[in-house]
Amino acid sequence: MSSASESIDVGGWRITALVDGSMRLDGGAMWGVVPKPMWEKLTPPDADNAIAIAIRPFLAERGDVKVLVECGLGDRWDEKWKRIYRIETKPSLVDSLASVGVAPEAITHVVATHCHWDHFGAAVARRGDELVPRFPRARYFAPRIEIENARRPDHVRRASYRPEDVEPLLAAGVLEAYDGDVELLPGLHAHVLGGHSDGVAVITLGDEATSDCAVFWSDVVPTTHHAQPAYIMAFDIDVARSFRVRSEWLARAAERGWLGLFYHDTERAFAKLVRDGKRYTASA
Ligand SMILES: [Zn+2]
Numbered sequence: 522m523s524s525a526s527e528s529i530d531v532g533g534w535r536i537t538a539l540v541d542g543s544m545r546l547d548g549g550a551m552w553g554v555v556p557k558p559m560w561e562k563l564t565p566p567d568a569d570n571a572i573a574i575a576i577r578p579f580l581a582e583r584g585d586v587k588v589l590v591e592c593g594l595g596d597r598w599d600e601k602w603k604r605i606y607r608i609e610t611k612p613s614l615v616d617s618l619a620s621v622g623v624a625p626e627a628i629t630h631v632v633a634t635h636c637h638w639d640h641f642g643a644a645v646a647r648r649g650d651e652l653v654p655r656f657p658r659a660r661y662f663a664p665r666i667e668i669e670n671a672r673r674p675d676h677v678r679r680a681s682y683r684p685e686d687v688e689p690l691l692a693a694g695v696l697e698a699y700d701g702d703v704e705l706l707p708g709l710h711a712h713v714l715g716g717h718s719d720g721v722a723v724i725t726l727g728d729e730a731t732s733d734c735a736v737f738w739s740d741v742v743p744t745t746h747h748a749q750p751a752y753i754m755a756f757d758i759d760v761a762r763s764f765r766v767r768s769e770w771l772a773r774a775a776e777r778g779w780l781g782l783f784y785h786d787t788e789r790a791f792a793k794l795v796r797d798g799k800r801y802t803a804s805a
Pocket of ligand 1: 637639640740785
């Protein structure tokens with residue numbers, strides 16, 4: 522796995538790959554309709570068909586601004602859930618930040634792409650009997666439809682969201698909803714795409730018109746191995762939409778030479794996707 526303190530300068534930001542534990546998910550679910558003989562070479566499964574899944578938030582720094590791009594799965598898991606998903610909570614996000622000399626109090630903004638528990642579970646922390654924002658000085662941002670889903674997940678979405686991941690932030694008045702295409706901070710844009718979830722977004726850092734730009738793919742492209750438009754996870758709620766937005770954004774990122782940031786890839790935190798006809802390959 523990539524070292525927790527790998528950093529790259531791009532688009533006026535210093536971007537550092539962090540870690541927040543790890544988990545395992547069923548290989549079939551991670552690969553959807555892709556046949557096992559194709560995916561098992563890329564992501565070798567265990568005897569129970571589970572594959573290793575990285576949980577990799579990124580720190581983006583520019584002067585005094587310290588942005589956490591995605592927060593991780595956190596530590597509020599019971600034994601049953603840990604066993605099912607083989608969740609490891611160490612090294613935690615706070616450990617990972619400490620290894621690069623950043624305290625939770627120093628985080629100024631947290632930008633989330635969606636509110637699935639493996640991406641947003643670390644947003645809040647338990648303090649005694651209470652749940653409080655884990656980053657006490659930060660403003661949090663998440664797509665509006667994702668906040669709504671997390672508060673009131675319907676039958677289909679119940680397994681992916683937990684109301685207690687967002688309610689403490691709303692109670693503290695620190696969670697801001699965003700929609701569409703928006704510049705959340707100078708040089709940091711969010712684009713709500715949907716497909717994987719109703720409101721999943723990608724985040725860009727830098728100048729989108731040039732190659733001096735990074736794109737945080739979130740679960741739109743969860744690993745470098747998922748870089749073909751049709752390699753869509755079984756978790757995706759709207760497969761046709763996923764195919765459309767993935768095709769569009771993969772082409773854009775490759776054309777402009779953006780650096781990709783990968784949340785769930787166990788080997789690569791950073792990679793450019795290079796297009797060869799209809800196929801994409803990851804380059805260093
Ligand atoms: Zn995920």
